[in-house]
Amino acid sequence: xxxxxxxxxxxxxxxxxxxxxxxxxxxxxxxxxxxxxxxxxxxxxxxxxxxxxxxxxxxxxxxxxxxxxxxxxxxxxxxxxxxxxxxxxxxxxxxxxxxxxxxxxxxxxxxxxxxxxxxxxxxxxxxxxxxxxxxxxxxxxxxxxxx
Amino acid sequence: xxxxxxxxxxxxxxxxxxxxxxxxxxxxxxxxxxxxxxxxxxxxxxxxxxxxxxxxxxxxxxxxxxxxxxxxxxxxxxxxxxxxxxxxxxxxxxxxxxxxxxxxxxxxxxxxxxxxxxxxxxxxxxxxxxxxxxxxxxxxxxxxxxx
DNA sequence: CTCCTTGCAAAAACTTTGCATTCCC
DNA sequence: GGGAATGCAAAGTTTTTGCAAGGAG
Numbered sequence: 094x095x096x097x098x099x100x101x102x103x104x105x106x107x108x109x110x111x112x113x114x115x116x117x118x119x120x121x122x123x124x125x126x127x128x129x130x131x132x133x134x135x136x137x138x139x140x141x142x143x144x145x146x147x148x149x150x151x152x153x154x155x156x157x158x159x160x161x162x163x164x165x166x167x168x169x170x171x172x173x174x175x176x177x178x179x180x181x182x183x184x185x186x187x188x189x190x191x192x193x194x195x196x197x198x199x200x201x202x203x204x205x206x207x208x209x210x211x212x213x214x215x216x217x218x219x220x221x222x223x224x225x226x227x228x229x230x231x232x233x234x235x236x237x238x239x240x
Numbered sequence: 241x242x243x244x245x246x247x248x249x250x251x252x253x254x255x256x257x258x259x260x261x262x263x264x265x266x267x268x269x270x271x272x273x274x275x276x277x278x279x280x281x282x283x284x285x286x287x288x289x290x291x292x293x294x295x296x297x298x299x300x301x302x303x304x305x306x307x308x309x310x311x312x313x314x315x316x317x318x319x320x321x322x323x324x325x326x327x328x329x330x331x332x333x334x335x336x337x338x339x340x341x342x343x344x345x346x347x348x349x350x351x352x353x354x355x356x357x358x359x360x361x362x363x364x365x366x367x368x369x370x371x372x373x374x375x376x377x378x379x380x381x382x383x384x385x386x387x
Numbered sequence: 388c389t390c391c392t393t394g395c396a397a398a399a400a401c402t403t404t405g406c407a408t409t410c411c412c
Numbered sequence: 413g414g415g416a417a418t419g420c421a422a423a424g425t426t427t428t429t430g431c432a433a434g435g436a437g
Contacts, residue, residue, distance in 0.1 A: 113391055113436050134427085149394045154427060170317045174402085175426070190366050203360050209353045210375055217346050218380030219337050226373040228357055233365030260411050260416055281402085296419045301402065321400070321427080 099126060099165065106163040117148050121156045131169055131177040131198065169225070188225070192232035199232070246273060246312065253310040264295050268303045278316060278324040278345055318345070318374065335372070339379035346379070 103122060107114055124141050125132070138153045157178050160166040169177045171191065186207070190199040206226070214221045241249075250269060254261055271288050272279070285300045304325050307313040316324045318338055333354075337346040353373070361368045 111391085115392060115436070117393070147394080151395080151428080152393060155392085168319065170319055172315070172317055190361060190364055190368075192366075193369065199364050199366070201360055201364065203356060206353055206356045206360075209350060209356070210373075213348050213350055213353075214337060214375055214377065217337055217348065218383075219339075219346070219375065219377050220383055221337075221375045221377035222340065223377070224373070224375040226357075226371065228361055228366065228368045228371040230361065230366050230368035230370070236365075236367055258416085262411070262417060264418070294419080298403080298420080299418060302417085323401085 096123075096126065103160070103163060103165060106159075106165075112159075117145075117152050118156050118159075120145055120148065121153055122160070125157075125160070125166070125178070126180055129180075131171070131179050133175040133177050135175070137178070167223070171227070189227045190232075191227055191229050192235055193229050194231055194235040194238075197232050243270075243273065250307070250310060250312060253312075254306075259306075264292075264299050265303050265306075267292055267295065268300055269307070272304075272307070272313070272325070273327055276327075278318075278326050280322040280324050282322070284325070316372075319376075335374065337375045337377070337379075339382055340376050341378055341382040341385075344379050 100119075100122070104114060107118075121137070121141055124144065125137055128137075128140060134150065134153050134157060137157070138148070138150050141148050141153060157166065157168075161168050161178065165181055166178045167181045169179060171177065187200040187202040188206075190201060191197070192199075210224060211221065247266075247269070251261060254265075268284070268288055271291065272284060275284075275287060281297065281300050281304060284304070285295070285297050288295050288300060304313065304315075308315050308325065312328055313325045314328045316326060316336075318324065318336070320343075332349055334347040334349040335353075337348060338344070357371060358368065
């Protein structure tokens with residue numbers, strides 16, 4: 094998905110709900126999608142402020158919530174007490190391997206696991222909308238350092 | 241693991257660290273393990289207070305942190321902004337299905353998924369210590385209500 | 388023009404911490 | 413007795429919200 098297509102998706106989401114496109118929302122979107130990784134609101138706000146001093150953190154919270162509802166971003170919680178967001182489109186769905194020593198995050202995807210998840214959910218009568226899977230442990234380089 | 245064994249594990253953990261066993265800690269442990277599910281500190285505190293008015297919420301926070309460090313409980317974060325704890329021993333490892341409408345939490349386990357996780361991790365050179373998997377969606381009864 | 392959005396600051400929700408007092412060992 | 417634990421309230425964090433002013437359609 095190109096940046097342009099992404100904007101169109103968001104514009105449409107906005108319009109469908111009777112909401113409006115604003116300078117701040119556009120700026121936050123551009124900044125967010127221009128960066129990579131798993132950003133906390135605070136981190137994103139810092140980047141946005143570098144481009145426009147006047148944007149308030151409340152607007153970043155509000156915009157990221159919208160972006161999350163639109164499906165263009167996913168909220169993540171890695172247990173450090175902060176909500177992090179990551180871009181959701183133009184990318185395959187993926188899960189995370191997290192090194193508890195150095196904090197490295199590796200993304201992966203596995204279709205077989207996804208299929209099994211669907212089967213498990215069906216057994217319980219659940220209709221799954223989204224999921225998270227995180228594997229915590231030591232990455233290759235931290236294992237060597239400890240050995 | 242019987243309640244008695246559990247107490248011994250905790251007593252030992254406490255003693256090894258030069259900490260002390262207290263009335264409050266014992267009460268919180270008993271209450272926590274006597275209940276089932278995924279309790280927030282607030283919920284647990286309410287139950288403990290029913291037995292002893294004088295226990296402060298700070299002590300519950302401090303005790304649950306200890307319990308988590310001892311490995312007898314796990315901290316969970318299901319995205320509602322609260323840390324929840326669940327008993328960790330005497331139970332199989334399991335994952336969660338969470339209804340985003342009514343908050344119902346169903347536990348499940350699936351060996352095939354666990355095996356696939358191990359394979360994925362190995363490919364990346366990771367040594368996995370623990371993992372979380374959460375499937376979010378609508379439970380059977382909430383699907384009906386919405387239909 | 389109308390209603391949505393923004394910034395600001397206040398408030399809310401959750402968790403941690405400082406300190407005097409109380410309690411184990 | 414001495415260090416650890418507790419209760420309380422104050423302070424920290426992260427996120428949300430009320431409101432007057434500004435902006436998009």
